[in-house]
Amino acid sequence: MASWTAEVIVVGAGPVGLSLAAELRLAGAEPLVLERLAEPSGQRKSRGIGPLAAEALRRRGLGARLSAYQPERGAQKKREHGSEKDHFAWIHKIDPSLQEEPGRRGILIWQPDLEAVLGGHAAGLGVTVRRGHTVTGLAQDEDGVTGTVATPDGGRRLRAAYVVGCDGGRSTVRKLAGFAFPGTPPLMTARQAHAGVGDLGALPPPGRLPGGMLLHGPGGIGTFDFGDTHERHEGPVTVEELRASVRRVAGAEVTITRMDGALRFTDQARQAETYRLDRVLLAGDAAHVHSPNGGQGLNLGLMDAVNLGWKLAAQVRGTAPEGLLDSYTSERHPAGAAVLHNTRAQSALMLPGPHTDALRDIVADLMDIPDVNRYFGQLLSGLATRYAFPYATPDAHPLTGTHVPDLLLTLETDVGREVPLSGLTTGGRPLLAAPAGDPAVGVAARWRDRVEVAEVTSVGHPSLAAALVRPDGAVAWARVPGRPSDIALLEAALRTWFGGPS
Ligand SMILES: Cc1cc2nc3c(=O)[nH]c(=O)nc-3n(C[C@H](O)[C@H](O)[C@H](O)COP(=O)(O)OP(=O)(O)OC[C@H]3O[C@@H](n4cnc5c(N)ncnc54)[C@H](O)[C@@H]3O)c2cc1C
The missing domain is CATH 3.40.30.120 (Glutaredoxin)
Structure with missing residues (x-):
């Protein structure tokens, strides 16, 4: 087995891994990114990033590159959602103009475009990404971490001072290092596909139905299927699987004439108990999974990356003050828990049945009250995130621990x-x-x-x-x-x- 070393091995070249590697590099550490896929997947998961993440990337000079995608995505969102307002549990009432800081907005950009921008940024800083490299084993000792990696040229062993798992919701790093990952199992499985549907007329209008929620329109169909609570689906979505889900949700038979870019996800909500076990850390979906409702995953994961990058770089440089690296968990874990909490509430508000219908009506009415509208806006934007700094006295400025806007x-x-x-x-x-x-x-x-x-x-x-x-x-x-x-x-x-x- 050949061997090499790096100060920090970042596992996963998704948006979080790429951002973390760039932050480490900027702060003077030598990261190496390992990614199992030979090419980016191109999966259109995220439609955009929230305001905190957008501001964080602007602070690294990426604003113009990211915003170039915004007008096209804005028009598409309006077409697909019928509204430019944001939603809570698919109640489209969160009004951007009513928010306390309406200028603090996210950026609409498809995830593959975001990954391309972040990949270019990391490469420009000299970050090396090794594709086709799958981490399969991990062992840590007092001085470092040894990883086993499957590559196109055979197995390799590598050693680094620290390893960060940015390897997504099913994180291998999390499992190998023994992080506890408690949470709640799914109430539903969702499927979304760019698809040709032969007999759209046979379907009820998009919306809530006895079996869940159905979405459809020209070129696409999706279900939120409360009759499917499997914890672990494997393999790509098949045409038959999608048809069966439409049958469960809408009681209708459809013909799928073509399907591409199909995605499946659940609303299980789990979070690593700690984000650090000695020399192994987690960031992004590897540290927390939850339903994508409200589009909060990247606001959370990218802020994990910017929180951790400078702290871990100081740790490997030997300049970190006592407790700095552990402040990563103490600051970011509560931020993750808050997102899991509101996504569970959204799932509860999407359960089929007349009782939830009644609750939704009441929540929708409440959202017409400007203060309540702001409350929901803050919940999804993450702008209320406030870190409890150990030195902050009651006299400290009220903005201490919050994230600064682009002053x-x-x-x-x-x-x-x-x-x-x-x-x-x-x-x-x-x-x-x-x-x-x-x-x-x-x-x-x-x-x-x-x-x-x-x-x-x-x-x-x-x-x-x-x-x-x-x-x-x-x-x-x-x-x-x-x-x-x-x-x-x-x-x-x-x-x-x-x-x-x-
Ligand atoms: C349908 C859908 C819609 C969404 N919409 C939004 C949205 O609008 N806004 C938002 O903020 N979020 C959204 N999300 C969530 C968002 O997509 C995720 O939070 C985001 O992808 C997390 O990024 P990540 O880098 O942590 O993980 P990932 O994007 O999952 O990247 C992990 C990387 O690690 C690699 N990897 C895995 N295992 C290994 C291994 N053993 N060795 C080496 N490499 C490995 C993978 O190949 C992958 O490239 C959505 C999610 C879904 C499913």
Whole structure:
């Protein structure tokens, strides 16, 4: 068996693995990505990414590349859903214009296009992706992890300081490393296909039916089948399987004349108990699975990647302060649990029957109340995510632990030039934005080898006069206008995330 080494092995070149590898590279670690598929699958799973993930990718300079897909996808979404409003349990009432921060929106892009953009970004940073490499074995000891990999040229063994499983919902890494993965079994199985249906007229209109939910339109058909609660389906969706599901849900026989791009998924909701077992970590679907209702999987998984990248890079470089790597689980596990919770609620609201019909009517009426509409919008956007930082006192700025929007900073130098925060964070380093005379600038100067400082006349946010932003966009410290900077708190933040001063 041949052998090679890397600092971090990332298993899986899906969106999360590619993002994590890019983040590791930016923060100075040497990742190697192993992907079992010889070519990207091209599966049109995700239709877009949520606002937190969109902002995170904009902070790495990918905004223009991603937004180029938006107009085409927007038109398609309107055609297919009949509405530009977002839905909770397929109640299409979440109104973007009613949201507290309507400017903080996701990006509509099909998953294969997203993967192409992320693949290009990672390659541009020098990340190596080895395709046709399937991880089949894993053993960790005090110094590192040894993986067994099946390749087109035979079996290989490799060694790395850390391994991260970004290998999807059925994660091999998760199983091999022994992560507990508790949760709830499926209430339904969903199937979606680009398909020619010979006798669409034989079908009831799209909507709720005694056996589940039926969706159909020109060029496609799908079911949410509450009569199928198998935990584990294998192999691609067959024509007969799809016809049987339509029969169960709608009581109708259909002829499928052609089918491609068929997907099957369930609403089982499971989450790894911890995201780290010593030298093996999990991110993305490998760490949490749930129904795709509300399109939240990538908002969650990509934020796992940006949370973990700089922390794990510091760990392998030997510069991580005590507890930094474990803050990955303590910050990201609650964010995942919140998504599982709301997807379970959506499944409950989709159960067939008159009792759920009545409940849906009441929820739909409630969603007409603007505050309730905002509540549902926040639930799905993840914008309410707030990390509990160990040093944050009750006096800390209320935005501490939340993710910063793309602030428009007015620079002190450069005669008042305005730049978006995302224009200053492409290198992946933390950033302090503060007025020139603010004592915070002097404090951060002691961390100048690790922290960027932007002297500004305005931070571009009504409740912020200065802010320290971590590489993942979390507000580590901030000051409100009209109050002096709490220097002790700023120092605590800098030490907690980046270690002692140089
Ligand atoms: C129908 C559907 C619609 C969805 N819509 C949305 C949406 O609109 N918005 C949203 O945010 N999310 C959506 N999701 C969820 C989203 O697709 C997932 O959350 C996302 O794919 C997770 O990315 P990942 O990188 O964690 O895992 P994956 O995309 O599953 O990637 C894992 C990679 O690991 C590789 N791999 C697996 N095992 C091994 C191994 N042993 N060795 C090497 N490589 C391995 C796989 O080949 C794969 O390339 C949807 C999901 C479905 C099913």
